Amino acid sequence: MKKSFYKLSISRAEKNAWSFNKALAPENVVTLNVxxxxxKLIQRRNEFKERNEITPSFTALVIKAAAITIKRHPEANRAILGLPLFKRLYQFTNTDISVAIEKSLPFLPGQPFVSPIRNPLGKSLQQITEELKNLAVAQEQDNEDFKLYMNILRYVPYPLSYLMINFPIWFPSFWSKYRGSACWVNSPSKTGADWLQTIWPWPMSFSFGVVKKRPMVVADKVEVQETMPLILVFDRRIMGGGPAGRVFATFAKVLETADPELFESSFQQGVG
Incomplete structure (x- = not known):
């Protein structure tokens, strides 16, 4: 009988990257969505267009909203890190937000590379948008972190490569350097799915779905409005459902009301 499958001949880099998937399944997670x-956010974005300025991307807006949220709720900016039997709860004082950047290997299209956006509260939305664009096209020769990541994938055999990639889980200084704070932002559903819930190593994972017009009830009437699905995946060892719900409510409110703090840096720097 003719076989209907065959084994792919893949490189060490592809094998290592594939093996890391099991690192992206932390236990004890709970999901909230709204x-x-x-x-209002669309209206503010249109103001940038009218001034012929760089229009903030939705990812940039969500990143800054996440940073505002953990600034207002420092209890959410924590992670359980450390070697086995020596794990401790750590409080982060930075608001660096990590984001996934799609980089492809021949048999692993869309393999994510993680890069923290440093101090998003001190940057304008336009600066964050440009930084995201640069990361999307970055190559090894112009991004040291990406170069280090690819060198580990290519040249370090498994399981040593697995241990190196996961140093941040065991050493807080590595976490802060390579993964930022306790918060992460991604948008896996931007390719078409309205909602998609994922699990990552970060204790607080903010995601958003496809932005499009949907029916909404406003003042007891059904109206068609621009909408955004929001998802929070959190580690219930860090906080319970009540506190996490309040964190999520703040995050949603910042975006739904187009909170002025989202745009403060832009106007203060004279580019908004």
């Missing part, structure tokens, strides 16, 4: 209207 659909919000972003009519």
């Amino acid at each position: 659909l919000i209207s972003i009519e």
Whole structure:
């Protein structure tokens, strides 16, 4: 009988990257989601277009909203890190937000490379948007972190490569350097799915779905509005459902109301 499958001949880099998937399944996670209207946010984005300025991307807006949220709720900016039997709860004082950047290997399209956006509260939305664009096209020769990541994938045999990639889980200084704070932002559903819930090593994972018009009830009437699905995946060892719900409510409100703090750096720097 003719076989209907065959084994791919893959490189060490591809094998290592594939093996890391099991690192992206932390236990004890809970998921919250909500659909919000972003009519006010769209209006503010259009103001940038009218001034012929760089229009903030939705990812940039969500990154800054996440940073504002953990600044207002420092209890959410914590992680359980350390070697086995020596794990401790650590409080982060930075608001660096990590984001996934799609980089492809021949048999692993869309393999994520993680890069923290440093101090998003001190940057304008336009600066964050440009930084995201640069990361998307970055190559090894112009991004030291990406070069280090690819060198580990290519040249370090498994399981040593697995241990190196996961140093941040065991050593807080590595976490702060390579993964930022306790918060992470991604948008895996931007390719088409309205909602997609994922699990990552970060204790607080903020995601958003496809932005599009959907029916919403406003003042007891059904209206078609621009909407954004929001998802929070959190480690229930860090906080319970009540505190996490309040954190999520703050995050949603910042975006739904187009909180002025989202745009403060832009106007203060004279580019908004």
